[in-house]
Amino acid sequence: MTYSEEAQRVAQELVEPLETRWRHVQAVAFRSTELTDAVAANQRDELVAAAWLHDIGYSPSIKCTGFHPLDGALHLQANEWPSAIVNLVAHHSGARFEAAERGMSQQLARFPFRDSATLDALVTADLTTGPGGERFTYDERIAEILKRYPPEDPVHRTWAKAAPILKEAVRRTEERLAKAQPK
Template sequence: MKLATTAAETAESFIKPLGRRWSHVQAVAGRAHELRAAVAPEDEETLLAAAWLHDIGYAPEIGHTRFHPLDGARFLREQQWPEQVVNLVAHHSGARFEAAERGLSEELAEFPFEDSPLLDALVAADLTTGPAGERFTYDERMDEILSRYSPGDPVHRTWTKARPVIAEAVQRVERRLAEA
């Protein structure tokens, strides 16, 4: 649990000052703990670390492009976090769709995309947790996100396109849990 503990401490130092975002991150980490049976036992620690760190790119001292998955992954890479954690942070929760909307696909491609049970579990943890740590269904979370952004906003356009694709990841996690 050393990796997850270090991730929690790192996240706390950067995200706790962001208030509600810290509540979200703590709840995502808790949700990832609940979903850990959806990944191989040797991947549980990586899942928990990525859950703690997934929003670190929102920290003002880290966020240079204002695209938090990319900023977080670049920071973690510079800090020599394990490559798998870095890549999960880079690609969490449909980041590839938003990168395309923001013209940042090339930059995000610095980090290999791995469609895996680990990414699915991180996505499910993030996208069944509200902005203040509330428990949501995936559809409730999508509706909540879309309600905060106008149709012309890149985030709104992202989730209009990504919603059915990411729903499949959440469904895969649910199937893996049922089989576990």
């Protein structure tokens, strides 16, 4: 069984009861398969696995800190998933910025941040997919997040700061994908 197949099983077990979140996770995983040409061949399964697992930290059965990227990474680490997948989940979609807003940077630092094409592709898959699985542009997704959370919320403050930086991750993924496509 590949990591992505096992990840789908784990995500279904932990996230399917969350209904709307499950639709989002399925769509992010599907979107990640469209982006695999933007990463090295030996990292494609890691990308798709991380896409399936990126929101498992929302599951009440594994929640411990209340910060879903960290909770997901802690659960995966405890269950001996490869560190590359654990770290992708820990740092997906600007988690380091939200950790700073929440005073949790030290806790997140136990998972090394690695800027990579695979992380860029995971960011792209997540941030071009709406909360119910809709296909969005990056700008539409950020506007949706900012509208959903009031300005005093740490999530809103995070995206007000992180949006331009993560937009670059999406741009890099699109550029890599374009270069990989046959001409």
